[in-house]
Amino acid sequence: MKRPPVRDDLQAMKGYHSPQLEVDVRLNTNEAPFPPPEDFEKAFLQEVQKVDWNRYPDRLTWSLREDLAELHQVEPQQVFVANGSNEVLQTICLTFGGHGRTALTFEPTYAMYGQIARIAQCSVANAQRDEAFRIPIDVLRRAIEVEEPDLTFLCSPNNPTGTPESLEVIQTALRLSSGAVVVDEAYGQFSDFTALDLFGAQDASESLIVTRTFSKTWSMAGVRLGYCVASPWMYEEFEKVVLPYHLDSVKQIAGRVALRFQDEMEHRVTQISDERDRVSKAMAELGVEVWPSQANFILFRTACCDLPGQEVWKRLLDRSVLVRNCSGWAGLTDCLRVTIGTEQENTIFLAALQEALQ
Numbered sequence: 001m002k003r004p005p006v007r008d009d010l011q012a013m014k015g016y017h018s019p020q021l022e023v024d025v026r027l028n029t030n031e032a033p034f035p036p037p038e039d040f041e042k043a044f045l046q047e048v049q050k051v052d053w054n055r056y057p058d059r060l061t062w063s064l065r066e067d068l069a070e071l072h073q074v075e076p077q078q079v080f081v082a083n084g085s086n087e088v089l090q091t092i093c094l095t096f097g098g099h100g101r102t103a104l105t106f107e108p109t110y111a112m113y114g115q116i117a118r119i120a121q122c123s124v125a126n127a128q129r130d131e132a133f134r135i136p137i138d139v140l141r142r143a144i145e146v147e148e149p150d151l152t153f154l155c156s157p158n159n160p161t162g163t164p165e166s167l168e169v170i171q172t173a174l175r176l177s178s179g180a181v182v183v184d185e186a187y188g189q190f191s192d193f194t195a196l197d198l199f200g201a202q203d204a205s206e207s208l209i210v211t212r213t214f215s216k217t218w219s220m221a222g223v224r225l226g227y228c229v230a231s232p233w234m235y236e237e238f239e240k241v242v243l244p245y246h247l248d249s250v251k252q253i254a255g256r257v258a259l260r261f262q263d264e265m266e267h268r269v270t271q272i273s274d275e276r277d278r279v280s281k282a283m284a285e286l287g288v289e290v291w292p293s294q295a296n297f298i299l300f301r302t303a304c305c306d307l308p309g310q311e312v313w314k315r316l317l318d319r320s321v322l323v324r325n326c327s328g329w330a331g332l333t334d335c336l337r338v339t340i341g342t343e344q345e346n347t348i349f350l351a352a353l354q355e356a357l358q
């Protein structure tokens with residue numbers, strides 16, 4: 001049988017995979033460990049009865065954009081919503097990327113920036129973070145001067161390291177680059193800093209894009225909903241790129257109802273942050289190298305015990321605990337990343353880790 005040839009560049013690429021394995025304790029994809037509150041479910045079921053199933057959804061996703069704009073004190077025209085922040089990133093790459101254009105990342109960081117940019121036929125330039133996983137200003141400056149990126153990806157807090165980007169880094173990127181600057185705040189609510197504040201400034205940059213998601217702190221990874229805040233002119237461009245009616249009616253309702261439960265979301269963030277600090281301290285006491293995190297996950301290395309990260313990952317899996325194996329990623333030799341779960345899940349993880357290190 002003849003197979004039609006796929007794109008040449010695609011043949012050389014690998015897909016992005018995070019194993020979905022049946023385990024007792026799943027701490028590998030930075031989801032929230034709790035479902036949304038019960039009242040969310042009740043309110044959602046009520047609202048969903050009003051859906052006109054035979055009609056296309058609101059193409060402009062206007063009501064949801066209005067609600068998000070109110071949440072962030074911006075204009076609805078500045079908000080673009082899509083199926084998860086990955087689709088937002090894809091839309092950004094299709095808008096600013098393409099053949100002959102360059103996307104800049106600071107490694108190690110979220111692998112999808114490079115992946116999505118390449119799919120959008122962009123070339124990808126990688127600069128390196130320092131040992132504390134910060135972006136040194138001189139590295140940033142040089143990378144922008146040399147690469148002249150059409151797109152620069154910053155991630156705050158950075159996945160998989162948990163490090164927030166500094167205001168200085170973001171402002172420098174905005175000042176030096178003539179391309180779009182994306183600040184991915186998928187874990188923004190865990191951090192003490194948000195680039196969204198920059199939209200309030202009188203001379204707010206026209207090239208800043210801040211992305212957020214419902215997948216983490218809003219406990220709605222199953223829904224696939226994300227958004228970005230940017231200059232109103234960008235929305236017009238994103239609209240050209242995204243498919244018509246890309247966001248279904250049910251999802252738009254889910255997002256709007258979720259936003260009614262902001263206090264509960266903030267309570268979950270506090271709970272998870274407290275747990276993160278407990279787990280981090282306990283891991284350090286086991287002799288594990290732990291990086292400070294402002295997110296709902298912790299990056300760690302088990303060099304203390306002369307055990308390769310891959311072996312520790314496997315020993316945890318043998319104990320039905322799944323964490324993210326970053327040990328083969330550039331700049332993260334022997335590193336693993338654990339998502340903060342419920343108190344009980346975290347306790348099971350710590351016990352399994354202690355055993356795995358013996």
Ligand SMILES: Cc1ncc(COP(=O)(O)O)c(C=O)c1O
Pocket residue numbers: 029030083084085086087110155158159184186212213214215221224225226
């Ligand atoms: C930094 C970062 N950005 C974006 C995403 C994608 O999130 P979403 O579920 O909204 O597509 C993730 C998911 O893990 C992430 O870690």
